[in-house]
Amino acid sequence: MKELITSLANRYGVRDWKDLKAGQAACFVDSGRLRDCLRWLRDEAGYAHLSFATAIDQLERGVFTLTYALRNHERGHSLLVHSEIDRTRPVVDSIHRLWAQAWTYQREMKEWYGIDFPGSPRVDEEFVLEGWQGPPMMRRDFDSLAYSDATYAERPGRASSDPAEHMKRELYPEEQA
Amino acid sequence: MITAILTRVGYALVSLFVITNYGLLLIGSMARISAKVQGRVGQPVWQPYLDIIKSTAKRNSISHGVMFYLGPVFRLAGGVGTYLFIPAVFGSALFRNFSDSGDLLLVMYFIFFGQLGMALGASEGGHPYSAIGVSRGLAQMTAFEVPFALSVIAVAIQYKTLDITAIVAAQQGGFLHWTVATNPVAVVAALIAFLGMSMHNPFSVVIAPQEIPIGPPTEYQSNLLGMLQTNRAIFNGAKLVLYMNLFFGGATSLPVMVIKTFLIYFINVFVGQAFPRLRVDQSIRFFLGAPTVIGVAGVIIALL
């Protein structure tokens, strides 16, 4: 494990290695060297399986964190490779040639976060939404409530109450008086 | 002459009315018995009537052209035709229908006729499930016709006639004269074919009731569906009466007919509640296997 960390650091500038638990670790790589790093991990280090790929919106820092979960089945070890891209210019290299299934995840991220993966097959097609015209809805600056209020008709008379207060009133009415 | 013909027609209509109601009640009661087996209360016995009234009372219906209308008409003609050439009660003027005009071959033709007409009409609906249902239905029908035809051949050889009234007449005089006693092997083949003909479990994949592909009637609605439901009752009754006549000595009175046909229909419930559904390819292999061999054995026994 030690030599893997060292060679990753030397080759691709991988930093922030962190053992999360037995058999699982996380590390960070710059987005420009992401694809080369993943290829090396797949071909040379035995992390041949891409479990999933997803994105996290770090609104406060103005970045998207991309996470690629790889697994080395021979050693029984999982590795989460993190990378960050600028929120205003969300473009990153596509890895669909490394793992054929990656295009599905990339299509998902394109629709939900607006992160572009140039060259990825069908990346511009609809994934789960049909006819969506608003901004990418999983971005944290997208106001779901305001969109919902503006788009969908509401039945008047809906009220919400604090569950603790409500149950107190319901169960112990004498204490209220 | 005219009076005689009109009387015959009037009698036949009464007979048809009786068998329709009997068929509907039979379907309702069997559904209720099946429900009891499954530990349910089950639908009311008269539910088939309500369904037909409801279907007829629908306000609008859609059409897919002339053939689409003709499908249920052919089906109903098949059911009514099957029934009208079988004597429902042996020796009764009211329930002998037109049995002296047609014979067993005509009846067998009518059994197939309805399904073919339905195939033409249902394909016109353009729904893929209709086409799937029709092809399944025709494939399974071709398969169960083999043991059924073999047992009919055995009966024809045994009694040296195709006239159903003559076959019933030859079986009179006690239990030991029935075909089920004189050639039980042929009857076994015929009863297995009967399971396929009734489209109950395990051979219900053709109509696959209440699932995604309902089969041929997918596009049929409103009064056309009511017609198909009515036909189902008539056709059930006709098949049961035919089986009773060929293998179980016919009936000399209406109560005997009711008891015998009820018991024959009960075989469906016994088998259907005990076995899961087969796929169409499985049921075809099944019918062309053991039942066909049994049917051939029945023919050989009749020849000996």
Added chain:
Amino acid sequence: MSDKHSIPGPLANEGLPLAERGLFCDAPPRQYQRANKITEAFWNWARAQSLWILGFGTGCGAIELRPLMTSRFDMYRYGIQPRPTPRQSSVFVIGGYASVKTLKRIVRSYEQMMGPKFVVALGSCTINGGMYWDSYNTIKRIDQYIPVDVYIAGCMPRPEALLAGFQELKRIIRAGRGEGQNEYARKFEWYKANQKQVIKDWNMPDYNW
């Protein structure tokens, strides 16, 4: 309640590609006259006793229909049974939340059903959005898009509540108030406008007989 209601012009079916427009009808739905009082009462009685559900689970609430069908609650004894095709069914059970994507299918299936047709909407989500009240993709009131006869509140409503809802539906039908089909035809433009406001990519026929 009249056939003489002013019939708007043929539907344009603008959402469809040109080649497919001819495959669908361009006539809007029309209202149907009721039969005379006694006949209609008899028919309504039969309709109430023979409710055929469209077996199309549109949300998580569809899971409640399974115990309803099987031995524990046995809806068959009330004359309720599932049918696989909208052509033959008379009751559409909206099973909980309806996303916009599902709403497209709901509208098409509803329009394909033969009248008189009834809609039972179960779950809080169909009433006022329920727990999806702030969702970007879930409609909050199903009765803006298709006429609803009975609402069953709960999240999820138990099968007992569903049975009670079906009994209520039977009362409504027997009283002759189950006129959702005519309602849909009468306010067709309003319903269509609501539907098109939500379904942004309208790529289906305007009225799917």
